Amino acid sequence: MEQAVSKEEIRQLVLEARREGKRVALVPTMGALHEGHLSLVRAARARADVVAVSIFVNPTQFGPGEDFEAYPRDLQRDLAALAAEGVDAVFTPSTxxxxxxxxxxxxxxxxxGEVWEGASRPGHFRGVCTIVAKLFSLVAPDLAFFGEKDFQQLVIVKRMVADLDFPVKVVGCPIVREPDGLAMSSRNAYLTREERAAATVLYRALREAETLACGGETDVEYLERAMRDTVEAEPLAQLDYAALVDPKTLARATSVAGARAIVAARVGSTRLIDNMAMPSA
Incomplete structure (x- = not known):
């Protein structure tokens, strides 16, 4: 596994692969890798000849008062995990x-980028789109892998690729969960033991919506209210939003069938997000 720290180095590594006619995949990350990230690496490995992973805590997607300085960082652990997965190149640039x-x-x-997470974190998706565009320019991947856990991010990146004609296929990969349902996230490391137990409320809210939908409930507002009630019943959780949205436009869903249930809440001081697809008709 080769490590590149400069733009020139990562460009050269990719250029060599291109000269050999190899298919290149990129997995963008901010490090603090967990099984969710590694599932993206494995998906990329299955579909490409060369897998590149970026590790960069991007300051432009953090707002004032957010956790840029505190965001978990353990580069040596991350590099060891990626080497064990057979990653070909790791890009670890400085700001x-x-x-x-x-x-x-x-x-x-x-x-x-103005709704849901964008409304709660102004400027966040401008930072995301800017860094992803820069990575696509530097690595020029054939494929790029993103997790569905950050569902709005995935939708926005796909829209950016389509609208700006990036020659890359964006692949969304399923959420990886802990045994109790909590979506894996680097920010889970912030949680105390009590908060960790309470954090499953996001998953429980989504499952409540899914159960109602599978049972034949077709009222969008009823499902949204059920999600809100579930989260608000947890004393350690402060709800931001719980909604059903169109999976392409992110507008509030007009039908339960095929909608995406999304939820965001602060558990203690840690902000968490999660989502789940509702059954199709």
Missing amino acids: EAMYAPDAQVTVDPGPL
């Missing part, structure tokens, strides 16, 4: 390497 001091141009996510 200075990725952003010039006078950088001004960013990528606007449009209306998709």
Whole structure:
């Protein structure tokens, strides 16, 4: 496994693979890798000749007062995990390497970036789109793998690729969960033991909606209310939103069938998100 720290190094590594006619996959991450990230690596390994993983805690997607400085970082552990998975190249740039001091141009996510997470975290998706666009430019992957846990991010990246004509196929991969249903997330490390137990309320809210939908409930507002009630019954959780949305437009769903249930809440001081597809008609 080769490690690149500069733009020139990662470009050269990819260029060599291209010269050999190899298919390249990219798995963008912010590090603090867990089984969810590694599932993306395995999906990429199954579909590409060369797998590149980026590890970069991107400052532009964090807002004022968010956890940029505190975000978990353990580069040596991450590198060992990726080597064990047979990753070919790891890109670990510094902030200075990725952003010039006078950088001004960013990528606007449009209306998709203004709702839900975008409303709660203004500017977040502008930072996401900008760094993903830069990574696509540097690595020029044939395939890029993103987890469905960050569902709105996945929808926005797919829209960006379509609208800006990036020659890359974006592949969404299923959420990986703990045995009790909690979606794996690097931020789970912030949770105390009591908060960790309470954090399963997001999954329980989604399962409540799924159970109602499978039982024939077709009222969108009824399912949303059931999710809200589930989260609000947990003393350690503070609900941000619980909704059913169209999986392509992220607008509030008009039908339960095929909708995506999304939920965000703060458990203690840790903000968590989760989602689940509702059954199709």
